[in-house]
Amino acid sequence: MREFVFALEYEPETNPVADVLAEHPGASIRSLSCHVTADSLWRVDHAEGPSEALAELEEAYETADYYADCLVKDDCGADCEVQVLDRSSDALVVYTYWDRTDVCTSVPHVALEQLGEGLLFETYREGRRYRWRIVLGSEAPVHEFFDALGREVDACTGMEVLRLTELDPDRNDVDSGTGPALPAEQREALRAAVEHGYYETPREVELGDLADRLAIPRSTLSYRLRRAEATLARTYVEADESLEAIVASELAHAK
Template identity: 80%
Template sequence: MREFVFALEYDPGTNPVADVLAAHPDASIRSLSCHVTANSLWRVDHATGSPEALEELEAAYRDATYFADCLVKDDCGASCEVQVLDRSRDTLVVYTYWARTDVCTSVPHVALEYLGEGLLFETYREGRRYRWRIVLGNDAPIHAFFDALGDEVGECTGIEVLRLTDLDPERDASAGDDGEEALPDEQREALRAAVEAGYYETPREVELSDLAEDLGVPRSTLSYRLRRAEAALVTAFVDADDLLEVPTSSL
């Protein structure tokens, strides 16, 4: 089994839920379940945020022009059912179901067509970014799926590959008894800080010594952490041979 993780980035005005999340940085949505057949899609989402954000999210879900995950920008004519399963001051749980028309499509529907049945979907939304994680078989045609998805997404939504990795229990166990991430926290934090500060831009927007001073660590320590993180990421990228042929630029 492998996991394929990618993200969609919605432009303003192309997705009502993304517009609400962008207006409320405190809010986010994660999937509790997501199921698809050739003719329908249904899912349960768990949203958190301020009362104002949740009120606007509920309204966006109930919008007659919005069908959860449908990639068609114009009115596709689908019928949709929305039901609030739970609501508190900072939590919203929503069930959505829609019956597909001839013009409807979605990430799960494209995945079903190209990757087959038995897929597991997990999603997370924050701001305009919509991250998908799909667990699939080792022989699934990732390239054909991703190319087809790019065609369906069109020009209003960016798409980016994040990772393609094997689900190997022995490899996970070798990372440590506590199941820690491939990158130690200090390396991950150093890499994130370097990216945010423009260290990897051309030309660089910050020097290593200045970044180290901002982070309160010696220059040599920061240099070591970045080198180790870069080496781990490059090795993981090269090991994932299938990923090398997948376009990573926004469509």
């Protein structure tokens, strides 16, 4: 098995969800599931961020001329269903489903046509950048897929290949149960913070300077680090509690 990771970059006013994310650097969307057939597409997305960003994202999802992942910029005539599954002050879970028309296409549909069935999709959105990760067979024609996708994506959307590698069970991209799964953007921010001394006492670099080094807004870097730190902290506490439970169980049996 291999993993193919690439990113789409939307120009302003070409994708309503990207426009909202660009206005709110602290907001992001990751897929909880994504499924495709020749005739339809359905998925569940988990959005995080400030409440005003989530309200605008919900409105963008429900806009009549927007269909999740459809690459056709004009009204393609598809029937779309949008359902909010969960909503809180800092999180939003949205289900979307649409029936494909003769003119509809999407990343999963092109992948299905070029790479075949049995694919796993994972996505992460932040700002105008939309990162896709596809797990596929080692012999799948990846280059043919990317060429076909390029023919479907118009000039308003940039494309960038990030990596094509054999699937490594030691990586953190998929939660194997042995460690926390962090999005690539959060891992990169955390690694840079450690390398440049952000966590040293006293600090060797301030947050603004580190953001400048990474060429991203200060608020975006702050959000990525806070989310990564929260994940690592929860993982540590859960592991510690599990260890305490094991010790307590062993002591009880010893008695």
